[in-house]
Amino acid sequence: MNLVKSALLASVMALPLASSAIADTPANALIVAQNIDDIVAIDPAQAYEFTSGELVTNLYDRLVQYDAEDPTALAAGLASDWEVDAETKTIRFTLRDDAVFHSGNPVRGEDVVFSLARVIKLNLTPAFILAQLGWTAENVDQMVTADGNSITIKYEGDFSPAFVMNVLAARPGSVVDKEVVMANAVDGDMGNGWLNENAAGSGPFKLQGYRPAQMVRLAANADYFKGAPKMESVIIRHVAEAATQELLLESGDIDMARNLTPDQIRGFDSDAIKVETYPQAAVHFLSFNQKTDSLTDPAVWEAARYLVNYKGMTDTIINGQMEIHQAFWPKGFPGSYDETPFGYDPERAKSILSDAGIETPITVSLDVINAAPFTDMAQSLQASFADAGINFEILPGTGSQVITKYRERSHEAMLLYWGPDFMDPHSNAKAFAYNSDNSDNNYAATTTWRNAWAVPEDMNAKTKAALTEADPEKRLEMYRELQAEVQKTSPIVIMFQAAYQVAMDADVSGYVNGATSDFVFYRLVEKN
Structure with a gap:
């Protein structure tokens, strides 16, 4: 082994979660190497970076959303059905009755109202997406209302209802657990500080551990309304260097490398590693x-x-x-x-x-x-x-x-x-x-x-x-x-x-990477 390889291997062994010997990853866990140092915030009312978008998608749900089965089709999320009245610029959603937050609390209409209003009132980076609907801190409580599991959303402007639906399916439309979030609010921040270290969603994965620029650990939500993810856990390790990611993948210490260079991709000649390309x-x-x-x-x-x-x-x-x-x-x-x-x-x-x-x-x-x-x-x-x-x-x-x-x-x-x-x-x-x-x-x-x-x-x-x-x-x-x-x-x-090219172990299947970071899905991943 040459000196460069030796130095790389030494750095690998010092990484968090690195194994002490070359071995296959656990059958029930997906181990990913990725540069995640772009994350500034993981609160869906503030998250605006590529990697934070991926986390929000896997931790939270929206009323309507693009999902792993077909990232190009708008599908029911927390809403089981809806009625559109373009004349009055109103959409009425009915919440599904089988969705629960990771805390065990049921997803309620008031959680939806709180979540959408919270984005507007905090007015952080992605708030402009929802604000396009004519919502302001002064009027949002009248524009978004709930009566039990029925949610009424009004909007202003000459918009197609399809445009409004796509806005609601965007990242800041994610629904948070009001009870948990407000229990952790400090100095009127509506839980923003706490949600940048924790999560309070209903999505297919729970946030089990998060250390900025080090690691994200996701645990499967066994009660997810679309069915539990096939992997019991997903561990995303911060590995900034592409060469180290390559070495980890070739040695079997990870299942997937997310940031390899084109030259590295072209260099793979092993049947044990496959490369998928995503527009x-x-x-x-x-x-x-x-x-x-x-x-x-x-x-x-x-x-x-x-x-x-x-x-x-x-x-x-x-x-x-x-x-x-x-x-x-x-x-x-x-x-x-x-x-x-x-x-x-x-x-x-x-x-x-x-x-x-x-x-x-x-x-x-x-x-x-x-x-x-x-x-x-x-x-x-x-x-x-x-x-x-x-x-x-x-x-x-x-x-x-x-x-x-x-x-x-x-x-x-x-x-x-x-x-x-x-x-x-x-x-x-x-x-x-x-x-x-x-x-x-x-x-x-x-x-x-x-x-x-x-x-x-x-x-x-x-x-x-x-x-x-x-x-x-x-x-x-x-x-x-x-x-x-x-x-x-x-x-x-x-x-x-x-x-975007992702290299992964040939046994991995079901990974979905849509056209933006909001459409990275781990729910269907399995190892054969």
Whole structure:
């Protein structure tokens, strides 16, 4: 064993929960190695980090939720059924009668009212998601009410009920045990301090132990209304180094490694380890600022779509990290548009530019985050666009520098990515297909405004219409049509969707990793 391996092994043996000898993990426990030092809060009213989102999903339930059986379909959660009255902007939910909190307390209507109001009144980071429904600290007690197991939710604004349902299915819609939480409240914090070290949910797992940046231990909830998880426990060990995760997996000390590099993934050749790839929510795009005169002709936008070497990049520099996706709503979410009509065709691009009377060469600065794989992607774009006379001058910067320029609209071209705040197509449609006021003093956190693209009024109208459409299936079709239009006619060239690879023991099955951290499910995991 070389010195590097020896040092790694020594560090492994010093980790919490590390075994003293190489051996298979227990048959009734799933052992996961993961970098979990991003966690700031685990209270669902405050949690806003990737890993905390995973924990909230496995510890808590919502009235309606996306679940392990099908992360793309909205399903009943704590509510067994509901009635929608779009005319009065009211949804009435009936609680199921077989849900209990981990404490043994039954889930009651007043727990739901308390939980949703608590998010608004604490007004911590994710509160804006529920606040979209017109809820404020002053009115939420009238907007969310309960009569026994019947919960009435009112909302303000021209929203489709489907939009409201997706908001309620988001992380801050998680229901907490009022009795337990308020018993641990200190100085009017509504239990926030206690819930950042403990949990009070009804989900498939109970929080058995939590040590920040060290370990999370989950125990199966045998009384879960959908049935007890197959694993009696899930232990998530904080292992920051990818090399250590790899060594732990190969030695049999863990069942799953969550943060390996593409090179490590490609290096596995053992039948004992398998790799699963999961599409993620972030879409990666190239955009053109409409304040730059040479980039305002739609022929430039059209030609650009044929100058991206999509397959060349996914086969090499971003292999395993991204897949080709050319629409603003991610694949794997309801309403996604998965057609990919564009491919690398420099001759066609040159013809488009020539037919439009556009003189080349065109020189454009391209801002990019100075980190892999973004700089590699920028170099690929530089090479392929040069084939048609569009010359990129790459300007690398830190993430904050690049995003600041983007928000200031001071860039020319930008290589960046975007992800939704919650699982409703409007979350991205407002960013890629809406901009009703393009003035400099009307800042909007959208790709359209940041690229100074005055979205055509008919597209603005279609985006608003989709938001208000009451029929769920018709609404999703409206978003698909909107994505197809943006795909063809905007100065934003959507190229890829992020992918996430997880390496695990070949005996592990049933792990579900949806497109966001809110859709990581351990309930169906088993070892064969």
